[in-house]
Amino acid sequence: MGSFIYSVLGDPFVQMLQMPDFLMQVVWEGFVSGILYALIALGFVLIFKASGIFNFAQGIMVVFSGLTLVGLHELGVPAFLALFITLGVMYVLAFSVERLVLRNLVNQPDIILFMATIGLTNILIGLGQWIFGGETKSMITEQLWLPTGSSVWEPGGGLVIFQHIDIAAAVIAALLIICLALFFSKTKVGRALRAVADDHQASLSVGISLNHIWVITWFAAGIVALVAGIMWGARSDVSFSLQIIALKALPVLVLGGFTSVPGAIVGGLIIGIGEKLFEIYWGPLFGSGIEGWFAYVIALIFLLFRPQGLFGEKIIERV
Amino acid sequence: MKDIAQGYMTEDGRQIGAVLMELKNITLKFGGVQAITNASFDIREGEIRAIIGPNGAGKSSMLNVINGFYHPQEGEVWFHGKKRPSMPPSEIARQGIARTFQNIALFHGMTTVENVMTGRQLMMKKNFFWQLLRVGPALEEETVHRRKCEEIIDFLEIQAIRKTPVGSLPYGLQKRVELARALAMEPKLLLLDEPMAGMNVEEKEDMSRFILDVNDQYGTTIALIEHDMSVVMDLADRVVVLDYGKMLADGTPDEVQKNQAVIDAYLGVEN
Numbered sequence: 001m002g003s004f005i006y007s008v009l010g011d012p013f014v015q016m017l018q019m020p021d022f023l024m025q026v027v028w029e030g031f032v033s034g035i036l037y038a039l040i041a042l043g044f045v046l047i048f049k050a051s052g053i054f055n056f057a058q059g060i061m062v063v064f065s066g067l068t069l070v071g072l073h074e075l076g077v078p079a080f081l082a083l084f085i086t087l088g089v090m091y092v093l094a095f096s097v098e099r100l101v102l103r104n105l106v107n108q109p110d111i112i113l114f115m116a117t118i119g120l121t122n123i124l125i126g127l128g129q130w131i132f133g134g135e136t137k138s139m140i141t142e143q144l145w146l147p148t149g150s151s152v153w154e155p156g157g158g159l160v161i162f163q164h165i166d167i168a169a170a171v172i173a174a175l176l177i178i179c180l181a182l183f184f185s186k187t188k189v190g191r192a193l194r195a196v197a198d199d200h201q202a203s204l205s206v207g208i209s210l211n212h213i214w215v216i217t218w219f220a221a222g223i224v225a226l227v228a229g230i231m232w233g234a235r236s237d238v239s240f241s242l243q244i245i246a247l248k249a250l251p252v253l254v255l256g257g258f259t260s261v262p263g264a265i266v267g268g269l270i271i272g273i274g275e276k277l278f279e280i281y282w283g284p285l286f287g288s289g290i291e292g293w294f295a296y297v298i299a300l301i302f303l304l305f306r307p308q309g310l311f312g313e314k315i316i317e318r319v
Numbered sequence: 320m321k322d323i324a325q326g327y328m329t330e331d332g333r334q335i336g337a338v339l340m341e342l343k344n345i346t347l348k349f350g351g352v353q354a355i356t357n358a359s360f361d362i363r364e365g366e367i368r369a370i371i372g373p374n375g376a377g378k379s380s381m382l383n384v385i386n387g388f389y390h391p392q393e394g395e396v397w398f399h400g401k402k403r404p405s406m407p408p409s410e411i412a413r414q415g416i417a418r419t420f421q422n423i424a425l426f427h428g429m430t431t432v433e434n435v436m437t438g439r440q441l442m443m444k445k446n447f448f449w450q451l452l453r454v455g456p457a458l459e460e461e462t463v464h465r466r467k468c469e470e471i472i473d474f475l476e477i478q479a480i481r482k483t484p485v486g487s488l489p490y491g492l493q494k495r496v497e498l499a500r501a502l503a504m505e506p507k508l509l510l511l512d513e514p515m516a517g518m519n520v521e522e523k524e525d526m527s528r529f530i531l532d533v534n535d536q537y538g539t540t541i542a543l544i545e546h547d548m549s550v551v552m553d554l555a556d557r558v559v560v561l562d563y564g565k566m567l568a569d570g571t572p573d574e575v576q577k578n579q580a581v582i583d584a585y586l587g588v589e590n
């Protein structure tokens with residue numbers, strides 16, 4: 001018994017202290033995964049804020065955009081033109097979702113809209129497989145001028161390896177988040193987006209068209225999905241199994257709150273780093289596959305103590 | 320009241336113009352509930368028009384028809400002499416109809432200034448690229464609109480709370496911010512749903528003064544719902560009385576006050 005307690009509460013920390021360079025490596029890798037979780041969660045948050053819809057299709061949008069990009073390139077379209085066309089495809093998707101789904105289901109209960117996004121998920125899976133085939137593809141990393149090498153850092157005799165694509169992912173994700181933040185705070189469309197997130201009726205009364213805003217938010221979520229798709233694809237592969245990873249956004253959202261952009265970012269990083277640390281240092285105790293469920297455990301525990309999320313407002317039930 | 324086609328002169332000597340909006344035989348139902356039954360009246364340019372009636376009479380529903388939140392099953396809405404086709408409320412806002420709400424609808428995540436700036440949303444034309452760069456024409460545009468908002472904020476005497484997030488403001492001030500946001504749209508027709516509800520006497524007096532000043536200085540046509548009869552008598556040029564969705568009376572405050580059907584309705588007499 002005593003040795004079990006030691007192996008849970010003592011040994012992992014001793015290991016961390018003994019090999020700080022390895023700890024750094026683990027934290028860095030968790031950090032990069034965390035950024036990608038954050039991007040996926042960010043897509044959810046954007047749509048949830050603007051329309052109150054839990055978009056189940058966000059994960060598949062990541063796969064679909066990545067697949068479109070790679071698929072177009074396979075058909076002989078130059079990489080950057082393919083990137084541009086993929087953006088166009090994401091716009092068409094946003095536009096169609098608004099026209100065909102949201103517009104007709106407005107004022108329906110949330111559960112109906114949620115079901116509609118499940119439908120959308122299956123349509124996108126079908127469409128993706130039909131057009132580009134179901135097999136795994138590799139991301140056109142070099143063609144998009146993304147770096148592929150790695151650098152070694154040797155702090156005090158230790159060894160930490162940085163994949164350049166990971167550094168690029170971190171930088172690009174940060175840039176994307178900064179752009180979105182500026183867009184929200186400094187432009188009139190951003191102001192309209194915040195208005196719609198706050199109050200639909202009031203927005204309408206000042207002449208903001210909800211339909212227009214929905215197209216913009218779904219497009220923004222599509223761009224975020226595309227960036228996540230490229231980065232994740234470059235680290236592993238582009239395949240439909242990616243959408244499982246996208247489900248990691250759920251615990252991230254529980255942690256960060258469904259309506260908080262900073263929450264999505266911080267939540268993503270906590271899950272990403274926590275999961276990696278746990279897998280490496282405690283994984284042997286609990287068996288492999290811990291990466292699959294650890295995030296949900298954190299989220300569940302968190303849910304008990306702070307159901308509104310890290311940055312969410314306190315939920316006060318009106319009676 | 321003598322009603323001349325081109326307008327009329329009020330008791331306090333203001334010239335009221337031609338018909339700006341006309342509601343013809345409006346009927347609005349929610350399932351089995353008949354919220355409005357065959358109501359017809361007009362609103363004239365420069366006028367302060369009151370809609371009164373007991374709770375549930377259909378007053379708010381009427382404003383919702385005017386600004387397009389509700390689509391009546393029967394009847395026509397005429398605006399600027401043309402029959403208005405069915406269109407979304409955001410489009411109607413663009414045509415110059417602004418409003419406030421019975422249960423304040425502000426953007427709680429924003430400050431007072433930001434809320435008021437949303438009223439200028441439609442007039443800002445520069446695309447977001449220039450706005451992001453904050454250069455030249457976009458910056459100039461933002462400045463022009465901000466100046467207009469500051470003017471309205473001064474007008475309504477809410478300078479002190481310019482930068483305050485509106486969620487934390489007391490009720491009376493929130494109502495004022497809501498009015499400021501509507502005014503920022505420089506509307507042709509301003510709809511106020513119980514602008515003084517829940518206010519103390521002093522706040523009511525302030526609000527009354529603002530409403531009169533808006534009408535006077537900007538020439539804004541106003542349609543308002545109000546329960547306090549003394550306020551209605553002070554402000555309104557003409558009054559529509561609704562009861563159970565039906566029109567009981569339409570006339571000057573004096574006329575409707577003397578109307579027997581109105582008196583009965585307010586005293587709760589059955590038919």
Ligand SMILES: Nc1ncnc2c1ncn2[C@@H]1O[C@H](COP(=O)(O)OP(=O)(O)OP(=O)(O)O)[C@@H](O)[C@H]1O
Pocket residue numbers: 349352353354372373374375376377378379380381421
């Ligand atoms: N969206 C809606 N759905 C169903 N019924 C509605 C709706 N809006 C209004 N009603 C009904 O229509 C009738 C008129 O309501 P309305 O809000 O217009 O009254 P009101 O005159 O503004 O009352 P109050 O003085 O209480 O504000 C009421 O019976 C109300 O329940």
Ligand SMILES: [Mg+2]
Pocket residue numbers: 378379380421512
């Ligand atoms: Mg009402």
